Amino acid sequence: MAVTLKEVAAKAGVSRSAVSRTFTAGASVSAKTRSKVEEAARELGYTPSLIARSLATNRTELIGLVANNFQNPIFLEVFDLYTQALQERGLRPLIVNLTNETDPDASVQMLRQYRVDGVVVATSTLPVDFANAFAGANVPVVHAFGRHGEASKIPVVGIDNKACGALAAETLLQRNYRSIAVLGGPQSATSTIDRIAGFKDRMSAAGQPVADIRYASNYSYYAGREAMHSLLSEKSVDVVFCGDDLICMGAMDAARSRGLKIPGDIGFLGFNDMDMASWESYALTTIRQPTGDIIQASIDLISAMVSKPDGQHPSRLFDCTVVERKTLKPVSTS
Amino acid sequence: MAVTLKEVAAKAGVSRSAVSRTFTAGASVSAKTRSKVEEAARELGYTPSLIARSLATNRTELIGLVANNFQNPIFLEVFDLYTQALQERGLRPLIVNLTNETDPDASVQMLRQYRVDGVVVATSTLPVDFANAFAGANVPVVHAFGRHGEASKIPVVGIDNKACGALAAETLLQRNYRSIAVLGGPQSATSTIDRIAGFKDRMSAAGQPVADIRYASNYSYYAGREAMHSLLSEKSVDVVFCGDDLICMGAMDAARSRGLKIPGDIGFLGFNDMDMASWESYALTTIRQPTGDIIQASIDLISAMVSKPDGQHPSRLFDCTVVERKTLKPVSTS
DNA sequence: TCCATGTTTGCAACCGGTTGCAAACGCGTA
DNA sequence: TACGCGTTTGCAACCGGTTGCAAACATGGA
Numbered sequence: 001m002a003v004t005l006k007e008v009a010a011k012a013g014v015s016r017s018a019v020s021r022t023f024t025a026g027a028s029v030s031a032k033t034r035s036k037v038e039e040a041a042r043e044l045g046y047t048p049s050l051i052a053r054s055l056a057t058n059r060t061e062l063i064g065l066v067a068n069n070f071q072n073p074i075f076l077e078v079f080d081l082y083t084q085a086l087q088e089r090g091l092r093p094l095i096v097n098l099t100n101e102t103d104p105d106a107s108v109q110m111l112r113q114y115r116v117d118g119v120v121v122a123t124s125t126l127p128v129d130f131a132n133a134f135a136g137a138n139v140p141v142v143h144a145f146g147r148h149g150e151a152s153k154i155p156v157v158g159i160d161n162k163a164c165g166a167l168a169a170e171t172l173l174q175r176n177y178r179s180i181a182v183l184g185g186p187q188s189a190t191s192t193i194d195r196i197a198g199f200k201d202r203m204s205a206a207g208q209p210v211a212d213i214r215y216a217s218n219y220s221y222y223a224g225r226e227a228m229h230s231l232l233s234e235k236s237v238d239v240v241f242c243g244d245d246l247i248c249m250g251a252m253d254a255a256r257s258r259g260l261k262i263p264g265d266i267g268f269l270g271f272n273d274m275d276m277a278s279w280e281s282y283a284l285t286t287i288r289q290p291t292g293d294i295i296q297a298s299i300d301l302i303s304a305m306v307s308k309p310d311g312q313h314p315s316r317l318f319d320c321t322v323v324e325r326k327t328l329k330p331v332s333t334s
Numbered sequence: 335m336a337v338t339l340k341e342v343a344a345k346a347g348v349s350r351s352a353v354s355r356t357f358t359a360g361a362s363v364s365a366k367t368r369s370k371v372e373e374a375a376r377e378l379g380y381t382p383s384l385i386a387r388s389l390a391t392n393r394t395e396l397i398g399l400v401a402n403n404f405q406n407p408i409f410l411e412v413f414d415l416y417t418q419a420l421q422e423r424g425l426r427p428l429i430v431n432l433t434n435e436t437d438p439d440a441s442v443q444m445l446r447q448y449r450v451d452g453v454v455v456a457t458s459t460l461p462v463d464f465a466n467a468f469a470g471a472n473v474p475v476v477h478a479f480g481r482h483g484e485a486s487k488i489p490v491v492g493i494d495n496k497a498c499g500a501l502a503a504e505t506l507l508q509r510n511y512r513s514i515a516v517l518g519g520p521q522s523a524t525s526t527i528d529r530i531a532g533f534k535d536r537m538s539a540a541g542q543p544v545a546d547i548r549y550a551s552n553y554s555y556y557a558g559r560e561a562m563h564s565l566l567s568e569k570s571v572d573v574v575f576c577g578d579d580l581i582c583m584g585a586m587d588a589a590r591s592r593g594l595k596i597p598g599d600i601g602f603l604g605f606n607d608m609d610m611a612s613w614e615s616y617a618l619t620t621i622r623q624p625t626g627d628i629i630q631a632s633i634d635l636i637s638a639m640v641s642k643p644d645g646q647h648p649s650r651l652f653d654c655t656v657v658e659r660k661t662l663k664p665v666s667t668s
Numbered sequence: 669t670c671c672a673t674g675t676t677t678g679c680a681a682c683c684g685g686t687t688g689c690a691a692a693c694g695c696g697t698a
Numbered sequence: 699t700a701c702g703c704g705t706t707t708g709c710a711a712c713c714g715g716t717t718g719c720a721a722a723c724a725t726g727g728a
Contacts, residue, residue: 002449002471004684015708020686027687030706045470050447051394052684054385055713070414071609073407080404083431092444093429097417110426113384115336136379137336221613253614275405279555280587281615338714349678354716361717364676386714389683669728676723682716693706698699 003046012040023048054115063091063302064111064119066130068098072219072246074274074291078122081295089303091117098123108133118302120144124191126154140305144298147190148315155305156315157298159289161191164320165198168241168269168287171322173206176332177239177267181212183227183251185219185243192243195271199241211237216247224250232258239267239328245277245286252282252327268327283326290318337380346374357382388449397425397636398445398453400464402432406553406580408608408625412456415629423637425451432457442467452636454478458525460488474639478632481524482649489639490649491632493623495525498654499532502575502603502621505656507540510666511573511601515546517561517585519553519577526577529605533575545571550581558584566592573601573662579611579620586616586661602661617660624652 009016014033021027022037029037040046054060065082069075086093094116096107104127111119112133118140121130126143131154134141146156172180182199184192196213203210214231216223224247231237232255242248248270252262260266270277270286277284297316305313343350348367355361356371363371374380388394399416403409420427428450430441438461445453446467452474455464460477465488468475480490506514516533518526530547537544548565550557558581565571566589576582582604586596594600604611604620611618631650639647 002446002684006684016685017687017708018706020684021707024686028706033706047443047446047471049389049449049684051385051388051449052713053686055383055389055684055715056686058713060385070410070417073410076404076407076410076413079410079413080431083404083429084433087431092448095417095427095429097414097421099414099418109381112336112381114426115383115385137381221610225614249613249615257614276555276610279583280559280591281583336714340714350715351678351717352676354714355677358716362676367676383714386683387716389685389714390716392683671728672726674723674725677721679719679721681718684713686712688711689709691706691708693704695703695705696701697703698701 002049003044005046005048008037008040008044008046011044012036058115060115060117061091062094062114062116063299064096064114064116065093066096066098066107066111066119066121066123068123069219070097070099072244073276074245074272077275077291078295081292082120082122082299085296085299089299091299091303104129105133112137112139117306118142120298120302121146122298124185124189126152128152138309140302140309142298142302142305144294145191147194148317155301155313156317157294157301158317159294159320160317161194162198162201164271164287164289165195165200166202167198167320167322168195168271169199169202169206171269171287171328172239172241172267173202173208174331175239175267175329177329178208179211179236179238180208181231181237181240182210182214183224183231183240183242183247184213184215185247186217187215195243211235216243216250219244219246221246221250221253224248225254227251228254229258232260237266239269241269241271243271245270245272245274245284248284248286249276249282252284263327263329267329270327273323277323278325285325285328286323288321288323290320293318336383337378339380339382342371342374342378342380345378346370392449394449394451395425396428396448396450397633398430398448398450399427400430400432400441400445400453400455400457402457403553404431404433406578407610408579408606409456411609411625412629415626416454416456416633419630419633423633425633425637438464439467446471446473451640452476454632454636455480456632458519458523460486462486472643474636474643476632476636476639478628479525481528482651489635489647490651491628491635492651493628493654494651495528496532496535498605498621498623499529499534500536501532501654501656502529502605503533503536503540505603505621505662506573506575506601507536507542508665509573509601509663511663512542513545513570513572514542515565515571515574516544516548517558517565517574517576517581518547518549519581520551521549529577545569550577550584553578553580555580555584555587558582559588561585562588563592566594571600573603575603575605577605579604579606579608579618582618582620583610583616586618597661597663601663604661607657611657612659619659619662620657622655622657624654627652 009019021029122144143156145158216227228251270284273288343353355363456478477490550561562585604618607622
């Protein structure tokens with residue numbers, strides 16, 4: 001059906017190797033042959049088959065991208081950046097939607113079947129079997145947005161969640177908030193656990209209690225709203241540190257629907273700085289996670305691991321920063 | 335590196351064909367051979383190479399998914415549904431991020447290089463060359479969310495934008511709105527053109543003028559907000575029909591920042607019914623586009639085209655419906 | 669026991685490229 | 699003109715599977 005190497009070779013009056021070489025960078029071809037081949041290829045509308053090439057070279061230029069947060073808009077940014085950054089490097093993402101139903105084994109299996117050169121897992125929690133499954137098959141894996149310092153050998157690119165939790169506490173303490181609550185992401189997520197740990201450490205260092213800690217059932221607006229309603233029906237607090245902007249927006253709407261003014265009656269501090277955080281109806285003060293840097297670094301890392309499997313490939317952590325908008329009262333200058 | 339057919343065959347004491355056949359559905363293998371092979375494969379951790387198989391069978395099970403709306407959260411829903419639906423059918427998406435910078439030719443080229451079985455284009459405007467490029471290579475293409483009734487041979491799955499525009503006009507007329515404005519998506523998008531055409535037809539059928547028509551520069555919150563500010567600085571209107579929910583949210587925030595109450599002072603009607611439309615801070619009354627149905631149908635269609643290239647493959651259109659929330663005043667019962 | 673029939677098996681060619689190797693070539697110099 | 703050296707070229711084997719074909723095998727009936 002499609003035009004093949006052989007046909008181009010015949011038309012150009014050269015060998016198949018010659019054609020192959022004109023299409024592989026850095027191979028030795030004379031200018032004359034090259035132009036003959038290129039002309040023939042153009043006339044025939046030849047497109048080299050990456051499938052065949054992959055088979056011969058044992059490289060597919062395919063990177064598995066595993067994710068499970070298809071509900072959270074932050075992931076759209078992640079997607080956008082990944083697909084573009086990979087495209088720029090001549091790589092292609094093969095996406096796995098790791099929803100709760102599909103079992104991880106099947107996904108591992110399918111990525112191995114396609115002989116992906118490497119895998120980037122972009123979920124805060126990495127199923128442990130994943131690591132082993134790919135390690136067993138000698139496929140490099142990078143864990144983006146993952147937990148640092150795990151026993152696992154898989155390099156991580158992300159943030160220091162404990163430090164970010166501490167930064168959040170610091171931010172609230174500076175403003176003299178007294179009754180401080182935490183509304184985290186799913187309780188089982190390592191990112192949640194670490195952030196809250198960092199948060200509590202900083203609070204107790206300042207001799208302050210944490211008024212309430214609870215968890216949204218998932219990273220969604222609705223989960224945030226529901227958890228916040230449940231919190232407010234039990235007690236009143238001055239400020240809430242949320243584990244995710246989306247959760248925070250849900251929480252804000254819950255507070256507003258109970259007649260509370262933001263930031264007058266209650267303050268909110270988000271996490272991520274997703275695009276929507278700047279929308280006027282929310283104008284969320286939030287801890288910014290440098291998504292772009294993390295993604296760029298994780299692609300750099302996986303590329304390096306693919307080309308130098310035996311090299312050193314250390315984890316990389318980035319700093320978070322506070323983005324000031326309108327959901328917290330100003331820093332106390334007393 | 336990876337375990338191959340040959341090694342499994344050797345271990346199981348059978349021919350390579352026998353191994354191949356135990357891994358291809360519907361092939362003739364005795365129960366005894368099959369179990370020998372399966373055991374050997376398990377012990378060796380064998381995973382058949384889809385690359386090699388694709389080369390031999392001329393089928394990759396890869397579907398190109400081309401999109402350019404990586405900014406719009408509606409696309410996350412689209413993504414989620416596509417990846418899942420494809421996974422269920424044993425197909426895999428190969429995603430192309432058609433940003434303004436990347437030239438379409440390169441994307442066509444890369445999808446052809448990977449020998450995708452088919453392509454789903456999920457953007458409202460399909461670059462015309464796309465069609466020809468794939469048609470030339472005999473690759474089936476489906477245009478999801480596209481314009482129906484074009485001269486092009488490419489089947490479309492989507493909605494009847496003119497009818498939806500008329501539905502929007504009808505909805506506003508029923509509520510006795512008088513000074514009615516339209517804030518469309520990008521002016522060049524065919525979906526915008528058609529919706530507005532349908533809208534105007536219905537309005538003039540009722541003998542009503544359209545107070546203002548303008549366009550957001552892209553499908554974003556910010557573009558909507560900016561366009562709305564520009565509208566309100568020139569005139570005041572009773573209600574605005576927006577070409578997209580996201581644009582509508584931006585427009586709502588612009589109106590609110592000027593002190594207008596919704597729906598008291600001004601009404602809004604959105605389009606799409608994306609997840610966020612139901613958030614309390616917006617509670618958008620909107621025209622719902624059945625995204626899930628469209629995606630499912632487009633996958634059905636592309637699958638059919640792949641397996642029966644010569645069959646009839648008609649376009650499919652779905653109906654839109656109005657989702658009532660809180661941004662319009664009630665239907666007038668006079 | 670022999671034959672006809674249907675099933676299972678292995679052989680070998682093929683899918684469309686890549687690449688090590690040695691032969692052929694081009695070119696400057698003696 | 700002959701020689702040596704670096705470049706370009708074609709040959710042929712290989713990547714890891716599939717599959718048409720014919721031989722080998724099993725099964726049941728005569």
